[in-house]
Structures are given as structure tokens and as C-alpha cells.
Amino acid sequence: MPLFKIVGVTSTEESYNVGFAYIANEKEDNFVWALETCKSLLIRKETFPKVIVTDKDKSLMNVVAKVFPNSTALVCRVHVYKNVKAKLKAVCNAKEQIMDQLLKTLKLQWNSIVDSTSEESYTTAVVEFRKVFEKFPNFVKYVETTVLDPVKEKFVSAWTDSVMRIGNTSTNRVESQHGALKQYLTDCKGGLVKGWEAMNQMVPNQLTKIKTSFGQSTTAVEHYFKNHFLYIKLVYNISRQALHFIRALKIEKKLPIRLDEVNTHWKRLQIDDVVDGEVDCLQEFNVIQERMKSSDHSMKLQIRDQLCLIAYP
Incomplete structure (x- = not known):
């Protein structure tokens, strides 16, 4: 069962x-x-x-x-690749040494397709894949009609990177x-x-293991992040793993991140039920706008300064 x-x-x-x-x-x-x-x-x-x-x-x-x-x-991706690999073995029926080389080539070509970061680079990778395996038309047809055409959006980076998949x-x-x-x-x-x-x-x-990991993130700071002004508003509020991801983006790719861009997933550091869904502030925004209209110039400046503190912490 x-x-x-x-x-x-x-x-x-x-x-x-x-x-x-x-x-x-x-x-x-x-x-x-x-x-x-x-x-x-x-x-x-x-x-x-x-x-x-x-x-x-x-x-x-x-x-x-x-x-x-x-x-x-x-x-x-792993299951998809296993199916593609098995199909190549079944179609080619080559000797062991030749098959090993074909599988190495397949892995390189397949990774190029899967790791494509745009639809253009994906198309280029598929064209190259066709050329490399042109001697095996049935295999190419299988890959395109059974795998790529129906489900490419579900495993190729060009599409999956547009959703919050947390690296999975x-x-x-x-x-x-x-x-x-x-x-x-x-x-x-x-x-x-x-x-x-x-x-x-x-x-x-x-x-117990999860609670321990949450406790480490909310009570202890690793040496690199201790007293570091860039992380002062993040430590204790997001997981250690998220801090390392942010640091990696900064060091390896020179990419910064705004505080309000940190997804709520990385802020969940307790198991108890906490309401952390969407918060509607439309009414408050409308009141602020109306107050701005009826205020004198100095008051408008004060309101703007307060909003700046919230918008740019």
C-alpha cells in the first residue's frame, strides 16, 4: 500500500x-x-x-x-532528468563506452536547457540540443513532445525563477x-x-529540531552579523539562513535587498499560529491624503518626514 x-x-x-x-x-x-x-x-x-x-x-x-x-x-527536475536519461539509453542501445560519453553530453546539454534564465536562452539551448542529438530523432522527438512542450514551465529556470519556490x-x-x-x-x-x-x-x-533552529535565529547572532549596521534590523527578525542568503547575494552578485523585500517566509520563527497575512491600510492612507490637503505647508512637511521614516527605515 x-x-x-x-x-x-x-x-x-x-x-x-x-x-x-x-x-x-x-x-x-x-x-x-x-x-x-x-x-x-x-x-x-x-x-x-x-x-x-x-x-x-x-x-x-x-x-x-x-x-x-x-x-x-x-x-x-530529478525525476524529469531520470526519464530523459532512461529514454536515451533505450533509444541508443550503444556500447558502454559510447553510452557513457553520450550521457555526459546529455547532462551538459540538459543542464543548459534547465538552467536557462530567459525564454531566449532556453530557445538557444533547445536548438543546440537538437543539433547535438540529431542522429537520434526519436529521442529528440520524445524530449520535445513529452517533456519540454507540455511541462517546461514547471521545471526550467526561465519560468520557475518567477515564483517564490525558496530554492526547491x-x-x-x-x-x-x-x-x-x-x-x-x-x-x-x-x-x-x-x-x-x-x-x-x-x-x-x-x-524539537525546528524549535531549536528558530531559537538560534531569535536569540543568538553569528559573528559576521554582530554589530554590522547593514544587518542590525534583520538579526533576530529573520532566520540565520536568510541572513546568509542576503550576504551571498551581496558578495557574489553585488545585489542589494530592501528590508521590505524580505519575504514573510523568512520571518516565520515560531510554530504557534500567528496571523501574518495581508494587512489592509487603505483607510489610513486615505485619511493621510485628506489631512495633507487640509494642512498648511509646515504640517505637510512634517507628515512627509514621518512617512519617509516609514518608507525608508
């Missing part, structure tokens, strides 16, 4: 299990039940996943689109959690009860 696993990631880059579901088979009806049940447990719409990564299972992909229509669905491009976190669960199972012959007991042991330990 397949065990369907749903996994998330915290602001401190810790993986956690959202849910487990034993399903009779991997058909749409069972996936609908599992995801609808998960959805019913999410307290607010703000907690619905913004991005969902799955393997290239058509049934699961269809259900994700139905149950979470406002979430961006991505496909695991594969289902590796799910595989990792599956491996962790196995460590709690004494043998592979256990039934539902043993499976439940293993999960019941695993999840509390997982929560």
Missing part, C-alpha cells in the same frame, strides 16, 4: 512532514482525498502553499491543479523524510500500527 507524503520547509531550511496518507493506489480519487484532507486542516487561505513540487505523475499533477488552483505547480526544484526533501521515517521503523514487515507509531515518534523529534 503506497504511503503518500506531504513535506514542507521552514524559514530555517528544515524539512517537516505536513501529512502522511496510506492510499490503495496512485489514482486521482485517492490523491484528491489526501490533498483535500490536508487542505481542510489549513486554518487560513494565507497558509495554503504558494508552490507545490511533485514528480511527473499525471494523476497527481491534475489533482494539485484542482485542489490548489492558486498554487504554482512545479515538476521535480525537486522532491528531494520528500525522499529525505522518507529515509528518516525508515530509521524509526524496526523492520519492513510492520503494519499500519507500527507505521503510525514510527510517525508519532518522528514528528515530535522533528518539531
Whole structure:
């Protein structure tokens, strides 16, 4: 009986299990039940996943689109590449030495396609891919009609970089959690009860680890960020991992970031339910505008100065 696993990631880059579901088979009806049940447990719409990564299972992909229509669905790059690699082996049927060279070439060409940062560079990479594998037209046709044309937007950087995927491009976190669960199972012959007991042991330990990582971010400052004026308003308020990402952007790519550009994901440093969704300030803005209209010049300057303090902290 397949065990369907749903996994998330915290602001401190810790993986956690959202849910487990034993399903009779991997058909749409069972996936609908599992995801609808998960959805019913999410307290607010703000907690619905913004991005969902799955393997290239058509049934699961269809259900994700139905149950979470406002979430961006991505496909695991690792699974896609495995399918492409397997197809090349099946089509070519070459000797081991030649096949090894073909696979090395495939990896280079495939990475060029997947890592394309724009539609133009993607098109260029695909054209080059066609040239390199022109001796294997059936393979090229398979890749284009079965993989690239239908789902390129779900795994190629030119499209996936436009959504908040927090660096996730594969289902590796799910595989990792599956491996962790196995460590709690004494043998592979256990039934539902043993499976439940293993999960019941695993999840509390997982929560303890997550709380520890949150505590490190809210109570301790690493040496580099201590008393550094660039990070003074970020330490204790975002995760350590986010601080390192910001530092890496600054050092490696010379890219700055505004305080208000730090996504709320990196600010979540507690497990308790906290309302941190959209805050409507339209009424307050309207009142400020009306007050500006009726104020004298000196008062307008004071209001502007106060707004500047908020806008440019």
C-alpha cells in the first residue's frame, strides 16, 4: 500500500512532514482525498502553499491543479532528468563506452536547457540540443513532445525563477523524510500500527529540531552579523539562513535587498499560529491624503518626514 507524503520547509531550511496518507493506489480519487484532507486542516487561505513540487505523475499533477488552483505547480527536475536519461539509453542501445560519453553530453546539454534564465536562452539551448542529438530523432522527438512542450514551465529556470519556490526544484526533501521515517521503523514487515507509531515518534523529534533552529535565529547572532549596521534590523527578525542568503547575494552578485523585500517566509520563527497575512491600510492612507490637503505647508512637511521614516527605515 503506497504511503503518500506531504513535506514542507521552514524559514530555517528544515524539512517537516505536513501529512502522511496510506492510499490503495496512485489514482486521482485517492490523491484528491489526501490533498483535500490536508487542505481542510489549513486554518487560513494565507497558509495554503504558494508552490507545490511533485514528480511527473499525471494523476497527481491534475489533482494539485484542482485542489490548489492558486498554487504554482512545479515538476521535480530529478525525476524529469531520470526519464530523459532512461529514454536515451533505450533509444541508443550503444556500447558502454559510447553510452557513457553520450550521457555526459546529455547532462551538459540538459543542464543548459534547465538552467536557462530567459525564454531566449532556453530557445538557444533547445536548438543546440537538437543539433547535438540529431542522429537520434526519436529521442529528440520524445524530449520535445513529452517533456519540454507540455511541462517546461514547471521545471526550467526561465519560468520557475518567477515564483517564490525558496530554492526547491525537486522532491528531494520528500525522499529525505522518507529515509528518516525508515530509521524509526524496526523492520519492513510492520503494519499500519507500527507505521503510525514510527510517525508519532518522528514528528515530535522533528518539531524539537525546528524549535531549536528558530531559537538560534531569535536569540543568538553569528559573528559576521554582530554589530554590522547593514544587518542590525534583520538579526533576530529573520532566520540565520536568510541572513546568509542576503550576504551571498551581496558578495557574489553585488545585489542589494530592501528590508521590505524580505519575504514573510523568512520571518516565520515560531510554530504557534500567528496571523501574518495581508494587512489592509487603505483607510489610513486615505485619511493621510485628506489631512495633507487640509494642512498648511509646515504640517505637510512634517507628515512627509514621518512617512519617509516609514518608507525608508
